[in-house]
Structures are given as structure tokens and as C-alpha cells.
Amino acid sequence: MRNVIRERRESQGWSQAELADRLAVSRQTVNAIETGKYDPSLPLAFKLARLFGEPIETLFDDAP
């Protein structure tokens, strides 16, 4: 699944480690999500949406 997490994080000026701290996950987890190799659980997706102040569907795109 494609996502814009990296763009949103960089626009906030956060490193992967800073975003990981805010989400209470490891930096590797943030990296795996950003590269699209791992799709987060619904609770973590909601956390991301709340953190960036956007709905989940603008952060994640499941279109082929």
C-alpha cells in the first residue's frame, strides 16, 4: 500500500526516530511503513492520522 508518511514527516521536519518516539514504535517500524514494506495496524494508522491531523485515506492509498 502506498502512503505519504515520509512526505508528511519531512514537512514537519521530524526524523524517523522522532516520529517513532511520537508513535511509541521503533525507528525500523517507521522505515518499514514509509517504504511500503509494512502496512500498519488500524490503531497505528489512526495514531498517524491524528498526529498529522489528516484522515487515514489521505495518508494511505490502496489503489493498484
Added chain:
Amino acid sequence: MNPFIDMVRFTPNEKRYYRNSIAPTVAFLAVMAGSAMLVREYRDEWPFEVLAGLALLPVLPMVWIIKIYIDYFRDCDEWEKLIEIYGIAIGVLLVGMAYFALGLLGLFQLVVLDGTLLAYGMLPAVMLVYTLGKVVGRWRHG
């Protein structure tokens, strides 16, 4: 970030796990050496129950290590749990399959298997392949 570089950068949870594993690992080696020495020395003098207890003593530090691993797993985040499960699944399935294949060779009397060596080597084999499975999991999902 390069996922292979990430593999050698430990998270606080991983650091705690490795730090906590030192004592039971040292205990295992010490108990193993002590048990082997005592059983060999007093095999003909002490009753079977005592010798069996001594021989099984190294299981205790292994249980301690498993408890530390369970604590580590509990504190993993969701992606880390996926990688752990990936490693465990690959470890158990591949070693199980290898044992099954060896069993077939033994069943058809094509090879003579040392059951003691096989039983003793199973857990280390699972742990080794589990580690390789984690590397594969991180490569695929990291």
C-alpha cells in the same frame, strides 16, 4: 535507511534482551559443565534420580532465557512482532521439515541416526534458523 544497517542497531528493547540474556547464558554453560562433570564422576555411586536431576539441571537456565525472550516479545511493537513471528515460523518449520526428512532416511534404514544427538541439537537448530528467518523477514518487510 538501509535495513541491513538497522539489523546491527539495537533498539532499547533488544539491548535489554541481550543484556538480560548474559546471566542465564553464563549460568547454562556453568551448570552444563558442572552437571557433565558430576554425572561422569559419580555415575556408578549416586542413584539414578540424582543423576537424572543433575542431567536435567541445564533446562532451568534455558527456561530463564525463554522467560526473558517472552518479556522481549511482549515489549516489541507490531512490526517487530511480525519479524519475530516470521523468524519463529521459519525456524520451527524448516527444522521440523529437516527432522522429518532425516526421519524418513532413518525409517527406510538408509542412514543410522543418533537420537541423543538429534534431540539435543533440536533447540539450537531452531534458534539458529529462527535468526536466519528474522534476517529474511527484515529483508522482506523492512
